[in-house]
Amino acid sequence: MGTRSKSHSGPPQGSLSEGPIRSCIGCGSRKAQVELTRVALDPAGEVVVDRERRLPGRGSYLCGAGCLTAALKRKAFGRAFRGKAGKVDPSKLGQAWESDSGP
Numbered sequence: 111m112g113t114r115s116k117s118h119s120g121p122p123q124g125s126l127s128e129g130p131i132r133s134c135i136g137c138g139s140r141k142a143q144v145e146l147t148r149v150a151l152d153p154a155g156e157v158v159v160d161r162e163r164r165l166p167g168r169g170s171y172l173c174g175a176g177c178l179t180a181a182l183k184r185k186a187f188g189r190a191f192r193g194k195a196g197k198v199d200p201s202k203l204g205q206a207w208e209s210d211s212g213p
């Protein structure tokens with residue numbers, strides 16, 4: 111009569127499930143996907159901000175407008191979209207963050 115319960119199997123530590131982690135193509139920092147803004151190619155091949163994450167295909171991620179500028183300087187879009195990125199309109203892309211002053 112001996113109840114031996116030595117098997118102590120807890121959940122693995124360090125797994126804060128906040129969803130997938132993505133790298134910002136501007137500054138390269140890794141963050142939870144939900145903290146980043148997705149950019150993708152629209153049907154015409156133009157780089158656009160995909161706030162609703164609805165566009166199909168490859169996407170890239172940015173922290174904010176500052177990283178957009180950094181990404182442009184590094185030509186990160188060309189790399190992120192494997193040379194498929196067509197037009198990049200910085201002012202249009204930047205509006206995605208400028209208009210972020212909701213209630």
Ligand SMILES: [Zn+2]
Pocket residue numbers: 134135136137138139172173174177
């Ligand atoms: Zn960034």
